[in-house]
Amino acid sequence: MSKLLYLIGVPLFTMFLLSADGRIADANDLSSEVQFGIQGHYRVGVWTGIRYSGSENIKTLETRDGDGAEVLYEQVGVLTDGDWAYAIPGSEAAPLILRNGEATIASGRFPTTGSPSRGAAMIPLDMNWIVVLGDPLGVDKVGANKLLNRDASIAVSQPTKSTELPDSMLGYEGVDMIMINAAGIELLQSLTKKQRVAIEQWITGGGHLFITLGESCQDLFKAAPWVQKLLGITEPKTTTIDPSAIETYTSTQSPLQNFTGLRLPRKRGTVLITGKTTRRVSLPVAAVYNLGFGRITAVAADLDDEMFTAWPERLDLMTQLTGDILLPEKKDIAITNRGTAYGDLAGQLRATLDQFEVKRQFGFSVVSIILMALIAMIGPLDYLLINRFLGRPLLGWLSFPIVAIALTLVLIYEARPNLNGSPSPSDQTTGITRCNRVEIIDIDAISGVGRGFQASCIYSHDAALLNIDINESPNFDKLADSIQQALLSPLGYPGKTYGGIQIAIEDTRLPPYAIKLQQSGIDNTNVPTGPLQNSILNAPLAARSSKSVQTLLRFTPKLTNYPSLQRRDGSELLKGELVNPLPVDLLDGMLIYRNWAYLLRTRFPAGGRIERIDSLRQKNFRWRLSRQTALESSRDTEEWDPSTVATPDRVAEMLMFHNAVGGSRYTGLRDDALSSLDLSHTLSDDRCILIGRLADELTTLKLSDGESKIENNGKSLTMIRLVLPVASEKDL
Template identity: 25%
Template sequence: MIELWADWVRNPWNFRRRLRDESSVVEHRIAAGLLSLLQWACCLWIVTVLVAWPKDAVAWQGSGEITQVAVGLGQRFKPGHWTPVRVTLISGDQSLVGRLRLTTLDSDGVPVHYVTDQDISIASGESGVVTGYVRFGSLNPRLTVSVIAEDQVVLERTLGVGEIGEGVLSTDYLIVTFGESLGVEEATHEKLNGAHAYHAASVTAASELPLRWEGYDAIDVVAIGTSDLSALESLSEKQVRALQPWVALGGRLMISGARHANDVFRSGGLFEEWSPGELQRVSKEVRTSDVANYLSAAEELEPFDVAVISAIKGNVQAFVDSSRRKQRPLVTHYPYRLGAISYLTVDLDREPFASWSPRAELVARVLRVNEDDNDLASSSSTGIGKVSHIGYDDVVGQVRATLDQFRNARPIAFSLIATLIGVYILLIGPGDFFFLKKVIRQMHWSWLTFPAIVLSFSALSLWLWQLTRDTKVKVNQLEVIDLDVESQLVRGTTWAHCYSPRADVYSLGMQIDDSLVGDAKVLLAWQGLPGDTLGGLDATSLRPALDFAYTIDVDAESEESIQQLPLNVSSTKSLVGQWHGSFSSDSEFALQTNRNGELLGRFRYELPYELEEGLLFYQNNVYPLKRTLDAGQVVEMAGLSPKKLKSQLQSVRGMTVASAPYDAAATDDVPRLLDVMTFYDLAGGRSYANLSHRYQTYVDLSSAVRNGRAVLVGRCARSVSRLVREGDSLESDYDQQWTFVRVVIPVSTKSETEDGAL
């Protein structure tokens, strides 16, 4: 036997013949078994080597290292939101040149490469920091950080679960403080609680702040104190330019400052555009009882500095001295384009407020002034109970469900599938047995009946699949266009669902109609589903669904922002496009309000789109427009009859019913869905909609109405944004499309026109 194996080493090709001729039966079987085992082991080794072989050849031969990866702000991030990733690199004995690539899973479990146009160039022996942007698909993601040069991996580091930072739910509140503590941490821990948790993060170094506005996408409020001028002056021009558009596009800023208020709000100052009014002076307030009484605080407050303001913008929430209400506000809220600013006229990070325990209550009241009061209470059973059968708990989930309804691609009902499976099991088991046993009485015919049943049900399944699928690419799209008349800023949000009839890859971008805005900046990505249901962003784990990764180019602007997106047969992909720019219009809005809060004046509509089903919202009233608005048409407010705003929002358009329950599962009433999204808080919030509105809260314009502005809402038959595939428009592939325009209009009050100041 040993001689046979020695001969195999010398001449393996002749081994099997000698084994058969010269060995016994037992020896032959043993040797043949060992030979087969050896052959299978060799095959397994070859397959393992091929699978594990690195896909990207490393051409760069120098040394280098990815030393640090900082995710989010204050090491906090939200899944489904744009998140900054700061990567610290050290070059070795050669210069490090390339681009940053971040890889993680989207909410469908598909790997995504996130790239930017920023070039990396670090001299030999030096270090540098580069920032990328990513959207995580789950609470516990993995992240691969790579440096790419000429499509080859130069450096790479993978961060596993728990190494990235602390993820918070996609619908939780995340408040970031820059600089010294303003009491936000105490407020979130002690005073703020409700259906959605509050989280505080702190950024002490200016270098940690993003250089692009989307870096603040996951943040609900940015809180800044002005008492430390050196910290504010350390902000770069790019960082200030990143913060300004974020607030303008719907973000919220909380500023606290008295001592250096004039330095930051003056002409040419860092926060000139965010000035709350005309700053007169900074004075010492010795009467502190009104502040304590406002907070129902028993603890006394020492005298403090306060900024005295006139010509105040927006609404005053609380006053320092009730005897001098016109010039001594404590908290004021005012709009900044499509966003909002809350200003406290005192230094919360300085004494006596820094050590005053009721400070947390003051901050809590400021932070929750624009929130749905029902959302702060414990979650109602009516809202939470719906999740089990509709699959979502946020209005964005209802948007996804609506856009998933393609007219010629209806999904097969689960009840039908369950029924067919039950019938199949009955036929192939007891049905077949009793038919052969009792009817034919010949059991051997099972060789014919069994495959006949299998083939019949296979053909039925194939027929049902062909019946319910479409053979063409289809797109459903909902877009909301917001225009701020005062600043001529336009913001667009486009939700699109793409249906693919076959397995294919798509390179997609988004084009904006240049008749409205010619310099649009577009950010196109996948759209997530908030919640912990199947496919939800708040799931604790997510497994890769495909090995094939697609690419999102954050700097691609319009064409092919998404490259090589894989879609399976008869599958859909949810996308969201966020874009903004400026528009030029000759529209004139001269609206005023009388003592009863009713609108007076007129406006001339000059946008390049006809506006249908127009409604003008202001304070507690809504003014239905009598006809479709054409370009150049003038509307006199005297000819419009107001209705109660809440009754309008809680009724179905076109019906005379004063109030109707909201159906959170409906997918066939897009105008009513948009009304709830636009004025969620004013409509009653969760107590009315049975859904939260926390994933994309900037869509809610309730704060604009609260801050004294009017909002004109209407529908356009023409789309403003369009998906393109490899440069060609997909407009001919659109199945259903809705476009809504919302115009935010300033309103002058009697006090402003006559007195000039509060």
């Protein structure tokens, strides 16, 4: 009987202790509420907004990165009720703890993968995510089927209050498109200044805005004058538009009536639908305007009014105007004979950077032979030698440890670093550390916006705790007038995108590290201002391992004089003078306009001039990307190898112009994780891109172990793209 009571009592007592601990760790503030992302929607591996509502103060967010290590995100200042904090979840349902010093204020987990139409959920990369400020216009029903019990295939977040929207562009990092229409006027009017600036910076930084501007556009511009400013409209005027152009564009059998719409600008952007007013005056009905590195798709109609709501082709019209964003689903890319664990270009970039000459590599066949040799030596060979040949079985107690120790010594010797010559003084002092980097800097001379992306892979031969900071070079100081954002964060997570298998998100073997956000200034109300920066403190690296980090920059470029090129009438060719307005030399550069690439000389010096663009050699840009050559009766295209990890310059080219080369049809890989780097949509009639390689890095990673600086020797590649305006001869 006593044993039975013992068996029952111990589990009950243990469960009581665990439940008590859970209540304590759950929250010190029982009235607190935590909002994840936008209406509970978020993506793994990107900055995510977390809004806290409660009576306590918050200083730190604790979660796990993609490696399972504990990471503390120290926020700027002290967060109170209603403030937004930002962190990067490393996996689905990653744990989250809100702290004030050592005290736990609230805890929980990020939502799991589910149906975004049913509530809070993690949104996978192969599902498009749209934030709607107003009427969803039927987008929230795409792919849904009640009869088959199938949910919508597009994630739609439809906030009803301004408090549900982040106050930083970081909170929109995983969003594919924002929709604005007349039904969202009240919500737009209630946005704070920080929320408005966040949306503006997201658009100019590479976002996509879809906006309807019909009869209610005057009220919309009054509620959100920043939208009118983005479109470059000084005096908005409406007119009555004949619907025949939209009917022809969609091949509809359901006629529309005349409607009121805004007179969209026509001297810039790309006109998608050209219609006429009731007075037979031509005007754009739908157009795309490039703004910075993003774009705005505008329709001169209120698609949320009764006429368009009852029109069966409304969703078809929106789908044709926005490309593949509103398609029901993204088809999986075949992985037959691909031989890679990743399915995204981001995974190939990470694998390319994770190649270090100092690290000896062995194939799986070599490891298999070593294991089979060990089994043979401690098994059949040991038995035949000790028992049969020598006849002394007790020697087996001596032969087995000798074989194990000898093999261990051989493996330790073969695992030594592959150094050419003797170690450098830095390697002897701080250990062998290497850092490979790919850096892409973009500048839009038209909007005066600059951004930067750096992917770095850090390798340490011995276990280490590293402090990581961003260091700007003198050339970058010449290029940038001011910096608004310089953020470091972990890059990658296990899964189909980057490769790898997630065994457990909580890895207690690695010590925790911190990512400290900070702003240098304070305004009159004691609110932190100035550039948003951070540093990584005590990042753990196991022996013979690597860790990937990324850098996101946003800055205002310092360009005093940049060329304005001209387009010849009736062709895609340019004319005029080309000047390099950058303070750095361009190597292996070219000027890209539409589908033409003008090849520059090997070195285009800073301030250099080319009097006539038409004197440059011209190549088909898509052919150049795919290394396609024309033979006598056929074409020869270089097939893309997703498993190659020896050409970081080619991987960078694909990331920068993936859609231009044919997208997944050419590479066999998705481009979801780093799709914002693709500027294929920028190759329009009114702008061109000057691109080239730089001899030196513009930014570097400053590594230290807390006591001494570590030289991050390694390979690096720095690419720069400059977006320049193009005017037609008619406009001059």
